[in-house]
Amino acid sequence: xxxxxxxxxxxRDETEFHYGGQAHVAYPPDPEALTDAEWGEYLFVRAxxxxxxxxxxxxxxxxxxxxxxxRHTVTHDxxxxxxxxxxPEDRNGVTA
Amino acid sequence: MPDQLPExxxxxxxxxxxxxxYDVVVVGAxxxxxxxxxxxxxxxxxxNVAVLERxxxxxxxxxxxxxxxRSNYLCEESAAIYEHALKLWEGLPExxxxxxxxxxxxxxxxxxxxxxxxxxxRRVGANRLGGVDxxxxxxDEVRAFCPIxxxxxxxxxxxxxxxxxxxxxxxxHDHVAWALARKADAYGVxxxxxxxxxxxxxxxxxxxxxxxxxxxxxAAGRVALAAAGHTSTLTDLLGLRLPIQSHPLQALVSELxxxxxxxxxxxxxxHVYVSQAxxxxxxxxxxxxxxxxxxxxxSFHQIEHQMAAALELFPIFARAHVLRTWGGIVDVTPDASPxxxxxxxxxxxxxxxxxxxxxxxxxxxxxxxADTIAHGRPHPLxxxxxxxxxxxxxxxxxxGAAAVAH
Ligand SMILES: Cc1cc2nc3c(=O)[nH]c(=O)nc-3n(C[C@H](O)[C@H](O)[C@H](O)COP(=O)(O)OP(=O)(O)OC[C@H]3O[C@@H](n4cnc5c(N)ncnc54)[C@H](O)[C@@H]3O)c2cc1C
Ligand SMILES: [Zn+2]
Numbered sequence: 182x183x184x185x186x187x188x189x190x191x192x193r194d195e196t197e198f199h200y201g202g203q204a205h206v207a208y209p210p211d212p213e214a215l216t217d218a219e220w221g222e223y224l225f226v227r228a229x230x231x232x233x234x235x236x237x238x239x240x241x242x243x244x245x246x247x248x249x250x251x252r253h254t255v256t257h258d259x260x261x262x263x264x265x266x267x268x269p270e271d272r273n274g275v276t277a
Numbered sequence: 278m279p280d281q282l283p284e285x286x287x288x289x290x291x292x293x294x295x296x297x298x299y300d301v302v303v304v305g306a307x308x309x310x311x312x313x314x315x316x317x318x319x320x321x322x323x324x325n326v327a328v329l330e331r332x333x334x335x336x337x338x339x340x341x342x343x344x345x346x347r348s349n350y351l352c353e354e355s356a357a358i359y360e361h362a363l364k365l366w367e368g369l370p371e372x373x374x375x376x377x378x379x380x381x382x383x384x385x386x387x388x389x390x391x392x393x394x395x396x397x398x399r400r401v402g403a404n405r406l407g408g409v410d411x412x413x414x415x416x417d418e419v420r421a422f423c424p425i426x427x428x429x430x431x432x433x434x435x436x437x438x439x440x441x442x443x444x445x446x447x448x449x450h451d452h453v454a455w456a457l458a459r460k461a462d463a464y465g466v467x468x469x470x471x472x473x474x475x476x477x478x479x480x481x482x483x484x485x486x487x488x489x490x491x492x493x494x495x496a497a498g499r500v501a502l503a504a505a506g507h508t509s510t511l512t513d514l515l516g517l518r519l520p521i522q523s524h525p526l527q528a529l530v531s532e533l534x535x536x537x538x539x540x541x542x543x544x545x546x547x548h549v550y551v552s553q554a555x556x557x558x559x560x561x562x563x564x565x566x567x568x569x570x571x572x573x574x575x576s577f578h579q580i581e582h583q584m585a586a587a588l589e590l591f592p593i594f595a596r597a598h599v600l601r602t603w604g605g606i607v608d609v610t611p612d613a614s615p616x617x618x619x620x621x622x623x624x625x626x627x628x629x630x631x632x633x634x635x636x637x638x639x640x641x642x643x644x645x646x647a648d649t650i651a652h653g654r655p656h657p658l659x660x661x662x663x664x665x666x667x668x669x670x671x672x673x674x675x676x677g678a679a680a681v682a683h
Pocket of ligand 2: 185188244
């Protein structure tokens with residue numbers, strides 16, 4: 182069971198959250214301009230690193246807000262928690 | 278003391294050092310890699326082959342799965358490849374001269390909701406039209422086939438019926454791997470354990486011509502990945518991005534019990550699947566952990582959830598003890614179907630994305646992959662599973678087809 186620190190509610194059990202996969206996947210600004218391969222990649226392909234991974238979680242059984250987490254996919258160590266819309270590098274001041 | 282120890286039994290395969298070069302290097306000695314090497318030799322006469330394994334043979338998902346074998350998938354493309362596998366399973370113990378306890382005890386897929394009933398009856402119809410054995414059972418017939426299932430209407434999700442595939446069943450997974458390994462080795466295939474592939478050697482045109490490993494560089498005419506949950510860590514090295522997410526999938530066994538469970542029962546709705554191994558353990562599993570993970574372990578609440586489901590379906594298990602739980606790393610694709618075939622990188626082939634359900638496919642996976650590697654084009658049964666489907670949109674949507682799990 183992961184222990185996840187929601188930026189608003191603090192540390193809670195994993196069962197209060199839902200997983201949202203890779204963070205920072207932007208919607209293409211001009212989808213019509215993409216080739217089928219590029220569109221397929223946007224729809225279906227996500228990073229799958231063995232190591233640190235920036236990912237999204239939602240605190241469904243709490244404040245119901247989405248936020249970002251940097252978690253190691255082997256050790257499960259969580260090294261950063263920061264608000265949706267922020268990048269990992271400007272997470273200073275965010276509760277972790 | 279040493280003189281009192283029994284002799285070490287005969288090894289089933291050699292432990293050779295890697296040669297400088299092979300016609301085909303297969304990466305990963307799970308079931309799929311071993312079956313691929315076996316069929317490269319048996320069907321295509323290609324024996325200058327190495328299977329490279331970072332750990333020990335069958336130490337990945339191959340000996341961690343719950344061994345359910347069935348072919349009652351909804352989509353034609355899936356039913357075709359899994360049915361090819363089932364037909365091969367039926368002849369494999371004799372062909373490999375190894376009794377790996379393949380037992381066609383049937384699989385029940387329980388229905389607990391009106392939607393489940395519609396899905397199940399539709400799938401039975403589709404399976405019959407496709408030549409796959411399938412029956413629809415009402416709750417009384419379910420009870421007759423598997424008396425320990427709780428078919429009382431007084432539970433939260435009563436059993437409303439089930440699909441039955443009589444030819445489905447289980448096999449002993451580690452023995453399957455050893456049986457394939459022994460025969461591949463006898464054909465001259467080098468099985469090399471403790472040899473991790475860490476990179477690729479490419480020529481000036483970008484063609485893959487070998488691999489870097491923890492035991493040095495090995496040249497290869499063709500490189501065939503069969504690395505399951507680790508596949509994208511390898512293709513990332515080539516800048517080839519695959520639609521795969523690696524997740525923990527857990528399972529557990531009880532202590533050894535008298536035979537009580539005559540078949541395999543799967544329930545997608547309350548979500549557990551259970552069989553009883555020949556030795557007597559109840560073997561059960563459920564869904565993946567939600568997050569990506571490479572740690573071969575998951576969260577305990579998944580285990581609690583599947584135990585709750587098992588107890589609702591089988592009240593008789595209430596006093597059984599859990600002996601052991603474990604996890605594997607499964608490679609999940611967006612449509613829950615595998616990816617098989619050549620890649621945009623010349624000489625590089627992939628066979629991955631079998632996710633939570635690739636054990637049953639082992640012989641067919643090896644069969645079509647060997648043919649694809651030997652001829653440099655997809656085997657007809659593999660063609661629909663090409664990587665291109667994520668560009669064309671021709672998905673084989675077993676996620677949507679409900680009969681997907683395991
Ligand atoms: C708990 C659990 C239950 C399951 N239940 C079922 C079931 O009931 N029925 C069913 O059909 N399927 C089931 N599956 C799925 C099935 O186990 C897999 O789909 C299948 O085993 C994958 O193929 P494989 O045997 O070749 O994989 P693996 O055995 O995982 O083989 C891949 C191998 O590649 C090696 N490798 C990885 N990277 C490298 C590298 N860089 N260099 C060298 N070697 C490398 C790994 O060490 C591993 O040995 C289950 C899986 C799990 C985890
Ligand atoms: Zn919260």
